[in-house]
Every structure is written in C-alpha cells, then in structure tokens.
Amino acid sequence: MKQDHDLADQDTREAVTSLAKRRGYLWPSFELYGGMRGFYDYGPMGTALKRNIQGLWLRLWVGEEGMIELDSALVNPRPVFEASGHLAEFEDFLVQCADCNANFRADQLLEGLHPNPDALSEEELAGQLEEHGVTCPECGGPISSPTSFNLMFGTRAGPGEGREAYLRPETAQGIFVNFSHLYRLGRERLPFGVAQLGRGFRNEISPRQGIIRLREFNMAEVEAFFHPQKRQWAGDLRKYADTQLTLVPNEGDEIRVTLGEALEKGIMCNEALAYFVGVTTRFLIGVGVDPERLRYRQHLQTEMAHYASDCWDGEAKLSYGWTELVGIADRGDFDLRRHHEHSGQDLRVFVPFPEPVEMEVERLTPVHKELGPRFRGDAKAVAEALMEADASAVGADGMATIPIPEADGKTRLVQVPPECFKLETVVEKRTGEKVLPHVVEPSFGIDRILWTVLEHSFTQRKGEEGEAMTVLKLPPVVAPVTVGVFPLVSKDGLDAIAEEVDGKLRGVGLRTLYDASGSIGRRYARADEAGVPFCITVDHETKEDESVTVRWRDTQDQERLPISHIVTSVKQLAGLD
RNA sequence: GCGGCCAUGGUCCAGGGGUUAGGACAGGAGCUUCCCAAGCUUCUAGCCCGGGUUCGAUUCCCGGUGGCCGCACCA
Numbered sequence A: 001m002k003q004d005h006d007l008a009d010q011d012t013r014e015a016v017t018s019l020a021k022r023r024g025y026l027w028p029s030f031e032l033y034g035g036m037r038g039f040y041d042y043g044p045m046g047t048a049l050k051r052n053i054q055g056l057w058l059r060l061w062v063g064e065e066g067m068i069e070l071d072s073a074l075v076n077p078r079p080v081f082e083a084s085g086h087l088a089e090f091e092d093f094l095v096q097c098a099d100c101n102a103n104f105r106a107d108q109l110l111e112g113l114h115p116n117p118d119a120l121s122e123e124e125l126a127g128q129l130e131e132h133g134v135t136c137p138e139c140g141g142p143i144s145s146p147t148s149f150n151l152m153f154g155t156r157a158g159p160g161e162g163r164e165a166y167l168r169p170e171t172a173q174g175i176f177v178n179f180s181h182l183y184r185l186g187r188e189r190l191p192f193g194v195a196q197l198g199r200g201f202r203n204e205i206s207p208r209q210g211i212i213r214l215r216e217f218n219m220a221e222v223e224a225f226f227h228p229q230k231r232q233w234a235g236d237l238r239k240y241a242d243t244q245l246t247l248v249p250n251e252g253d254e255i256r257v258t259l260g261e262a263l264e265k266g267i268m269c270n271e272a273l274a275y276f277v278g279v280t281t282r283f284l285i286g287v288g289v290d291p292e293r294l295r296y297r298q299h300l301q302t303e304m305a306h307y308a309s310d311c312w313d314g315e316a317k318l319s320y321g322w323t324e325l326v327g328i329a330d331r332g333d334f335d336l337r338r339h340h341e342h343s344g345q346d347l348r349v350f351v352p353f354p355e356p357v358e359m360e361v362e363r364l365t366p367v368h369k370e371l372g373p374r375f376r377g378d379a380k381a382v383a384e385a386l387m388e389a390d391a392s393a394v395g396a397d398g399m400a401t402i403p404i405p406e407a408d409g410k411t412r413l414v415q416v417p418p419e420c421f422k423l424e425t426v427v428e429k430r431t432g433e434k435v436l437p438h439v440v441e442p443s444f445g446i447d448r449i450l451w452t453v454l455e456h457s458f459t460q461r462k463g464e465e466g467e468a469m470t471v472l473k474l475p476p477v478v479a480p481v482t483v484g485v486f487p488l489v490s491k492d493g494l495d496a497i498a499e500e501v502d503g504k505l506r507g508v509g510l511r512t513l514y515d516a517s518g519s520i521g522r523r524y525a526r527a528d529e530a531g532v533p534f535c536i537t538v539d540h541e542t543k544e545d546e547s548v549t550v551r552w553r554d555t556q557d558q559e560r561l562p563i564s565h566i567v568t569s570v571k572q573l574a575g576l577d
Numbered sequence B: 001g002c003g004g005c006c007a008u009g010g011u012c013c014a015g016g017g018g019u020u021a022g023g024a025c026a027g028g029a030g031c032u033u034c035c036c037a038a039g040c041u042u043c044u045a046g047c048c049c050g051g052g053u054u055c056g057a058u059u060c061c062c063g064g065u066g067g068c069c070g071c072a073c074c075a
Helices: A007-022 A044-064 A078-084 A122-131 A172-177 A179-185 A259-264 A271-287 A334-343 A368-388 A446-457 A494-507 A520-529 A540-545 A563-574
Strands: A026-028 A040-042 A068-070 A075-077 A091-096 A103-105 A147-150 A154-157 A163-167 A192-201 A216-226 A244-248 A255-258 A294-298 A310-318 A321-332 A349-366 A400-405 A411-416 A421-435 A438-445 A458-462 A468-472 A483-487 A512-514 A534-538 A547-552 A558-562
Touching: A007 A026, A007 A446, A007 A458, A007 A468, A040 A044, A044 A068, A044 A192, A044 A216, A044 A271, A044 A446, A068 A179, A075 A078, A075 A154, A078 A163, A078 A172, A078 A334, A091 A122, A172 A179, A172 A192, A172 A216, A172 A334, A179 A192, A216 A271, A216 A446, A244 A259, A255 A259, A259 A271, A271 A294, A271 A310, A271 A321, A271 A438, A271 A446, A310 A446, A321 A334, A321 A446, A334 A438, A349 A368, A368 A400, A368 A411, A438 A446, A446 A458, A468 A520, A483 A494, A483 A520, A494 A512, A494 A534, A494 A540, A494 A563, A520 A534, A534 A563, A540 A547, A547 A563, A558 A563
Parallel strands: A068 A192, A244 A294, A483 A512, A483 A534
Antiparallel strands: A026 A040, A075 A163, A091 A103, A091 A147, A154 A163, A192 A216, A216 A438, A244 A255, A294 A310, A310 A321, A321 A438, A349 A421, A400 A411, A458 A468, A534 A547, A547 A558
C-alpha cells in the first residue's frame, strides 16, 4: 500500500513517540546493549494501558459473547506448522542482482516459465533460474543463487538435537490443536467460540515503524466455529445493525453505511463475519480509536492468506497511513481439515438432525477372510475404508476404488475386487451427521491498536502563553491512571486529607496519581499529558464542608462532590462499576 | 537484504581534534501556598558500540548496532 506522509503526520508521530518514551509507555528493548529491531518493552504506563485494552477485549468476547478462553503454548513442534501450512507458506527464497543489488523473490522471477514456481525447492529454483537464463529484471545483470528465509523463529526442544520446534507466528493454531477439548467444554454445540490473548513471533526481514511491525508482538484472536451451512453467530445481529461503518469493498468505492445496510445490499455476505465487525467496532471505539479514522477494507482475492476465503481488515488512519489493526477472515474448514488429515485424529463433530431420518443406503460389507490374505497388513485399513464408502465407489467392472489413509496424512487409492465385499441395501436410521466445523476468525494486533489509541488520543491545546500543552484524551476505561488526587497546598492539613482520599480510592483497586509538588496548574498539566481523565483537589473549602473539586481533563470543567461518596462517584464517572 | 540521511543527559536541541560538553524542558530536595505548565535556591543526569588515524577522538575514517526515508518483503 502506498502511503502519504505529510509534515503534520511526521510531527504527530514524533510527538507521540517522544511522549510514549518519556511517560513510560514504550521503550525500545535492550537499549543498554544497542537495541534490537522489532522488539519493544512496555513501561509502567504502557503495561497498564495494554492490560486495560485487553480487559475490554475480554469483556466483550468472553464476557458478552460467551466465548471460552485459552492460553496455549508458544513453542510448537514442527508438525503443527506442517499441518497449518506455515512451514511451506512462510518459506521464501530471495535472489540478489550482482550489479544493482536489487532483491527479488526467486519464485516470482519464474512466473510464466514454470507452472508452479512457489512449490519448488531451493535446488530446483536454482536449476530453473539457470536453465531459463533469468537475469535481473531491473538492469539485466547476473543474479545470485537463491537464499532461503523463513519468517518463523526456529528452536529445538530438549537436550542434544532435541525436537524441531518453532515459536508460533499466530495464536490460532493453539486453538485448533486443542479443538477436541474445547468443543467438549463448549458443551458440544455449534456455534461456539474460543478467545486467546498472547504473543506471536515473526522474524520479519525489515521491522520498522515503531511498534507497527514487531518481531515479537501481542495478539488477541477469536476462532468461532460454525456449522458449514450456517455461519450465524448466537448474538442478536440487531444489536449492531445501526453501527456506522466506512467500507472499502474489493469491488467499488468506499462507502459509509450501517452494518444492517451492508448486509441488506450484499456488500457483506457473511452474517457471522458482519456480526464480528460490529463487536470489533464497539471494541475499537471503546478503547479510543477515532471512528472517523477507522474503516474496513475487503481483501482482494490475490491478497488473501493461504487459508482464507473472505476477509475484511479493520484499518486505522495513522501518521504511517492506513494500517491494519484487525483481520476478520473466513477460514472455512481449512485449519481443522488439515489437522484432521495430518494428525489422523477425527476432528469432525456430530450434528444431530432436527428429526432422525430413515433412508435406504447401499453399504459395502467387508469379507474379512478374503481381505486378509490379499491385503495383509493393509487389510484392517481397507475394511474400515469399505465401511465408510458407498455404492458409488464400485465401478462397472465390479471393482471398488477406495481411499486409504497413509502415515503422512495423504491417502492412497486401492482397488478392491468384488469377492472381498458384499454390496447390501439396508435401511438406516440416521440421527445426524459428522461435519468439520467452519471458522470465522477475528484477529487483533494489540500493539498496533495501542499505538492507534495513543495517536488518536493525542491532542494539544493552547496554554495561557500560547504554548502547546499536550492532552492525552484516553477513554477512562483504558487510562492507566483513573484519577489524580492533589492537595491545593501542602499545609493547613490539606495534604493529610488528600492522602486519606487517595488511600480510600487505592483501597478499592483504583489507580491514582497523588501529586503535591509544584503549582496546581502544573499538576493538572502533568495529569493531562499522562491521560488521567479527572483530578480531585482538596482545598480549604474541604475543611468546612467535606467536599472536593473534581476537574475534567477534556473540558477543564470543575464540580464539587462530597468526600463521603467519593469512591462510588469516581467509579461511576470512569464507567468502571 | 540494498541505497540515502542520521545518532550528544529522561525529552528536544547546541557544540566541537585537547572544553569544567552548553541550553531548554522533564525529574529530585527545599522555599513559596498559589484552581489551570508562576517564581527562587539547589541537586541528579549525556557524547550508541568496536576498530583505525593521532601525542591525544565525543569530534575525522571504517565496520557494527539502532532510527527515519525509498526499493524489496509484510500470508
């Protein structure tokens, strides 16, 4: 995506970057040792902000939508990613021009010269490049032999050579490999959803743009499982029908519609996906993303991940340009099917029919005494496959052609002669069917969302001298500090009263900022920059009527409230009760 | 990975082959006791790392690391 950078964007970015570092939101990791690209640490404020963002996420998906939560392993053995497709999809080969130093993907240079260059190995690529005499498309210079890189961090588990393993590039696979447990705990019903917060790792070639592209990042993923013919979430779609959206469909121009209209007009065809766009919008706006700088863009067919059939990205306008925060993808049964095949475990679920149905079916019944001598070790597998098959497997010559599973997850076709089975017509009562559930996945980049919240909350107002004063307008639910507590002056016992008020608020778990230093205006300004939504000031009047001043960050308005109800008042004002 | 520009306290900047490396803001202590960054005193804190040139390098050169921009990559 091409991005426009004007001066104002760069100014914003620099101001927010500086504030984030100064105020303890984000620090480049390992600065002591010169830093490392793609890694950031969250300081005290950043940690709290991140936790609050995650808290609202959990409140919506696990709380309101009733999904179950998982926390799965970060280090995964190789077979997980053989099944998921990441091992193949994440491996690419680069070549470099010896003259102009330009880089190209080896497979892209073979486009049109080979039917399927993406599937070639390193040696095959080298051979093909040489055979076709491929040169640099930029300058025609000679190109290097291909060098591989894999976007996954590899490691080994156990002593010595151990077992080949990788740091997960997404949390999703943890949900798929635990599917059987989760389905049982989800009370064996569709639809049901699983939510997971956690870290992911990608060995990006060139991480840049602060925390927009990290090598170690925080994600929040939901896998919602559906009956293949019924992509409809349990929640009531009417709840989000009026949600205003800016949409960029893969055909046509950007439009502004309600979610209900988008469904009616067929701009979004997938009801479950649409519902999740609704929940996602509420989440993003709730944590402080500006609705005017949020849009959903549908992926082009060519842009889609290897597993997806439809995908809408939630994007925010940042100083970096439009940036993906969320991907909501219809993954079909891709993942479960792959794990079903690679693991050899049956991951299908039983879905009862509304009414049991009786039907005549033609069954193949194995004749074991014929199968045994003929197929020997494979006899058991052949017998099982015969029972799974139906009459359509039997050809005109009476031979049955059936697939039997191999150890590597593939299948092999076997010809079975007529004497090995009986073809019978039986009346079967079927109460349901086994299906592989389909998946819709909303996947959130927490770090990017946090950055967006900082940029979109960042405002400046003119001070009395005309100087720019920063106000970080974080929504109270995510603000790291909920309330500031100040004595107007540190004498006449005002400080003692303020400390007491502060203690009361902290005692119920609220995060406060007690500050008695400098002028009151200075303390308000400090709190504004730290994003504290409101401050309480104990003044001389407090000693007479036990009331305090509450001052709002966004409006600078003030109001007097009694100390006796201060805890409930603050919770109410912050929307935390 | 490639090319261009860059690297000085927490932040933003100045400087310069031998300096007590300077300022502003921020922070600590004290005074002031003031409802929107007032003032005063005082303190803390810095030349990214490695090598080279040199009597001497934070300054010049090379390499590394990190940052920004462009190319490539970003499922």
